[in-house]
Amino acid sequence: MPTRPRTIPALQMSNYGTGSLREQGVVVMPLELSMSREPQRLIPHFHDFFQVFLIQGPARLMHDFREHQVSGITLFFLAPGQVHTIYPRAESMHGTVASFTQAFFDHQAPPPSMLFELPFFSAAGAAKPWFTVRAREAARLISLFGDLQREYDAGKRGVLEVLRATLRILFVEAARLDAVRTPGEEPTRAALLTRQFHLAVEHHFREWQALTPYAKQLGVTVNHLNDVIHAETGHSAGELIRLRRLLDAKRLLLHSDMSVSEIGYETGFHDPSYFSRFFRRETGSSPADFRHEIREKYH
Known part of the structure; x- marks a missing residue:
């Protein structure tokens, strides 16, 4: 009987296409080829780069302990460190996956990165990182993923800039679709403060458990911050910090061999x-x- 792996792997970018492009921090490849070449991608794993998938066909997605059945055409977004996998529910499932580092995407663009302003790469629990694409919306997205794949495979002069530009167009188009699904007016000051708070939590949740440093960084009082966050999310600001710390602990229990004390x-x-x-x-x-149950479930 084969030995059961003790940890969830941290996978690198697939070795596909021109090596010089991979070294620059980008790979675009057919999803079904990625899975057939590297079956370890069919079990929960994580990595230190971003990904966006176009999934065509039925599949079961797992993203940081949330699961969802999808069919038709689905966009799936992943940020570094997020534990995930895709289980095909039919042999006909296919698609495209673009993997890229923040350094590649940002290139010479000044901070803050556009990536962290997108709803798909929000802090844990702030957004659902997948959505089904309606038939009338699919052609444009399929075309953009096709452009990414053809440009990557051809590897012509200027390929890096074309890939960056196409990814940006893709994310703008996806954000438009997301906005249609969650219609509303321009973001209010409360919504913007909530987004800024989520980003601050993502950067500081291990070191800042109290609200005072967050309020100071965001230029508001603790009471105002808590009132706004509760009104916008239904959770207190402190609860969102606890949920982010809890997700961090779950990830470490799943994919590390650290002891419980070390994880604490x-x-x-x-x-x-x-x-x-x-x-x-x-x-x-x-x-x-939890460690025993979650490893039994996904191995």
């Missing part, structure tokens, strides 16, 4: 017993039980 320290808890109480209070399971 890594996620900003100074007392391992308090980390265990926190985890049980939030999930109903101990960290050790």
